[in-house]
C-alpha cells in the first residue's frame with residue numbers, strides 16, 4: 610500500500626501541460642538519438658524525450674531502431690510474436706504505418722523492434738541505396754507526426770547510418786564517466802561524411818550529459834571537458850544519475866509516467882523544452898503557417 614504522500618507525488622499534475630501551444634511541423638521533424646558507445650543513455654533519453662514531448666501535446670513517433678528492442682519494452686509495448694516490426698517495414702514487406710503500436714500516452718506511438726532487426730543490417734548490404742532505406746520508409750508517415758525520434762543501436766554500422774540519413778537532427782547523449790569523449794571524434798567524422806554525401810539537412814541538435822552525479826569531481830570534470838569541446842551545442846539540462854531512471858524500464862513506463870515529479874522526469878521535461886526551442890530557432894520554415902504567426906506575434 611503506497612503512502613498518501615507517495616500517491617500525491619506520483620499523481621500527474623499541472624506540469625503535464627504546457628501553457629504554450631506546441632509547434633506543428635508540416636512534416637515530422639526527425640531526430641536521431643545516437644552514440645556508438647554502449648550504455649550511455651540513448652534509449653532512456655529517446656523514451657523520456659518522446660514521452661515528455663507527447664505530454665506537451667506534440668504528436669510523437671518513437672522508432673525503435675535497435676535489435677535489443679529496449680525502447681519498445683521501455684514503453685511497455687509487447688508486440689505479438691507474429692506482428693510486423695520495423696524490420697518488416699525496412700524489408701518492404703509492409704508499410705511502416707501498419708507496424709505502429711499505441712502506448713499508454715495517446716499522442717505517442719512506437720514502431721517496435723526486436724532481434725530480427727539484426728538481420729536487416731546484413732541484408733541491407735546488398736540493397737539499392739542501402740543508406741537511405743529508413744528515410745524512404747518513414748517518408749509516408751512523416752506528416753502524421755510533429756516529431757519522430759529514432760533510438761539507434763550502439764554502433765556506427767548500417768542501421769545508425771540509415772538513422773542519420775533519415776534524420777534532420779541528432780542528439781548525442783554523453784555519459785558523465787571516464788572516457789566520455791572516447792569515440793566521439795569518429796562519430797562526428799561519420800556524421801560529417803553523411804552530411805556531405807548523403808543528407809545535407811543533418812545537424813547536431815545537441816549533446817546531452819547523462820548520469821550526472823554532481824557530488825563527484827569526476828562528473829564536474831567531464832561536464833567541463835564536454836563544454837570545452839562542444840560549447841553551446843551542449844544542452845543546459847543535465848540528466849542526473851538516479852535509481853528511478855534505472856527502475857522505470859522494468860515497469861514498462863517512461864520516467865514521466867513512472868515517477869512524474871522525480872528529478873529525472875523534471876530534467877527530461879526541461880530537455881524537451883530546450884530541444885523544442887532549438888528546433889524552432891533552426892526550423893522556422895518547416896512550421897505550419899498558423900504557428901509561425903503565433904511565434905511572430
Ligand code: ATP
Nearest residue numbers: 647648649650651652653763820849850851854855
Ligand atoms: P545501448 O547502447 O545498449 O543501447 P543506451 O545507450 O541506450 O544503451 P540506456 O539503455 O538508456 O543506454 O541506459 C543504460 C542503463 O543505464 C540502463 O539500465 C538504464 O536504465 C540506466 N540509466 C540510463 N540513464 C540513467 C540515469 N540517468 N541514471 C541511472 N540509470 C540510468
Ligand code: MG
Nearest residue numbers: 651652675679
Ligand atoms: Mg539503447
